[in-house]
Ligand code: BDR
């Protein structure tokens with residue numbers, strides 16, 4: 001079995017990513033929470049609420065570890081305009097039974113890396129603050145963690161929070177820089193890539209006509225994000241940054257075209273804060289540190305999504 005930590009700034013796509021891991025029998029060793037999409041405490045509550053929602057399907061206990069509620073150095077802003085106040089639209093999820101662990105994310109990451117050396121996988125679908133802090137506290141996680149699946153950055157320089165920066169890298173570019181220069185084994189799924197694989201009208205209508213609990217849950221939590229993407233981001237449907245990254249982590253064949261490249265992140269407080277710098281001609285002669293994804297097998301991804309929506 002495969003052991004995962006999933007690092008969330010818990011909005012709709014983070015929640016579906018958690019569910020996709022579970023549906024595909026990945027073992028979730030913990031959910032770590034980091035600053036990002038919405039108010040930090042709401043991100044914690046959303047993770048607990050999602051676990052309660054799925055509790056029937058959960059054969060073991062999953063803990064939620066609060067991590068950093070701010071970037072290492074910089075200030076940032078949350079994006080309730082994108083995901084709604086509750087991260088799943090304007091409804092505010094409130095967990096009824098579960099509460100967060102008193103253990104902090106950084107310690108959970110280091111302990112789990114020690115427990116599963118060479119096996120633990122880290123699904124980084126949020127700003128990289130928690131992972132950077134864990135690495136700063138214990139460099140040896142770079143050898144112990146088998147794989148880090150990163151949702152973040154750009155491959156064509158087209159951002160979402162600024163013209164050139166993707167949100168997760170922009171929020172904490174210092175953390176991203178530390179992680180990309182740490183020696184961790186990285187695969188990067190970028191924002192401008194995933195904008196090519198949105199859920200367009202046909203699939204959206206199909207999903208809405210499905211009669212499963214999961215499909216109804218999906219339509220409900222993505223409505224706000226879809227509306228934002230289609231009106232403000234010139235997209236043909238709702239995007240799945242976190243979920244596509246998760247699908248690739250589960251089944252690498254979904255990454256149809258990849259290249260090993262040296263990637264670094266601009267961490268100045270400047271026009272290009274958080275910009276992804278890819279040495280595509282290898283002019284710096286550095287060892288590649290990242291598997292960069294350039295193309296996705298959309299039909300394979302859609303099969304995984306429909307599988308998930310038919311779960312129950
Ligand atoms: C990323 O930022 C968040 O809004 C999403 O959850 C995703 O991780 C996209 O830029």
Ligand code: CA
Nearest residue numbers: 009014125126
């Ligand atoms: Ca996220």
